[in-house]
Amino acid sequence: PADLTLHVGLRSLNITFASKSTGLMTFFYNEDLEFERRGRNDVSQMHSALNKGLPNPILSVLDFVLMNQCSPAFEKAGYLTKAFLVFGLIVWSINQLIYLFVPELSAKISILNGLWLSLVTFNYVMMIQKWHFVIYVEGSKIIVTLGRSVILVFISAVLQFLP
Numbered sequence: 001p002a003d004l005t006l007h008v009g010l011r012s013l014n015i016t017f018a019s020k021s022t023g024l025m026t027f028f029y030n031e032d033l034e035f036e037r038r039g040r041n042d043v044s045q046m047h048s049a050l051n052k053g054l055p056n057p058i059l060s061v062l063d064f065v066l067m068n069q070c071s072p073a074f075e076k077a078g079y080l081t082k083a084f085l086v087f088g089l090i091v092w093s094i095n096q097l098i099y100l101f102v103p104e105l106s107a108k109i110s111i112l113n114g115l116w117l118s119l120v121t122f123n124y125v126m127m128i129q130k131w132h133f134v135i136y137v138e139g140s141k142i143i144v145t146l147g148r149s150v151i152l153v154f155i156s157a158v159l160q161f162l163p
Contacts, residue, residue, distance in 0.1 A: 002027075004057050004137060006144055010078035010085075011035055013065060015058050031058055035075040043067075060137045077127035084120040085153070088113055092160075114160025121154045 001021065007014040017029040031054060036045065049062050065074075091113045099106035125146070135142045 002057075004061070004140065004142060006061055006135070006142055007147070008065075008074060008144065009149075010082045013062075013074075015061050017055055017058050027055075029055060029058060031062075033062065035078060057137045061135055061142070064135045073128050077124050080127070081120060081124045084116075084123070088117050088120065091116070110160050114157045117153060117157030117160060121150060121157060125150060 002017060002019045005016045007016075011034060013033045013035065015029075015031045015033070017027075019026045019028070031049070031052075033045065033049075043066075046059075046062060046066055049059060054062075091109065095106055095109045095113060098109060128146075132143070132145050135144060
């Protein structure tokens with residue numbers, strides 16, 4: 001028996017396959033795969049995973065994510081969202097300095113930044129097109145959902161609206 005976990009980030013995919021037992025048959029695989037720009041039928045990432053000798057459950061998940069319609073959506077949405085979030089962080093940092101000198105202007109900038117972060121979150125959710133999907137690996141069902149990051153970014157956007 002083993003655990004298979006999948007974490008989808010903005011620019012990468014992390015798959016962990018680890019044994020539950022402690023003894024002679026313990027193993028741990030952790031594969032971090034960067035989303036790359038590629039053609040629709042480009043299988044170079046899959047070939048490199050095969051050459052590494054990764055176990056079949058990890059290869060099954062990679063095959064589903066890379067060869068499915070969700071991969072281009074993850075690549076594009078992650079790239080744009082990361083750039084937009086960096087912009088929001090820069091505005092927030094500059095706003096902290098503005099707060100020291102002109103608090104009234106800082107409040108307006110904070111509200112605009114909160115609106116920006118809300119739109120970025122909404123855009124990401126709409127771009128990935130798949131909020132919830134299931135991957136079957138060797139008879140086991142892996143449910144993939146958005147996770148906590150989207151919720152935490154939205155909470156930070158709401159906190160920007162508070163004075």
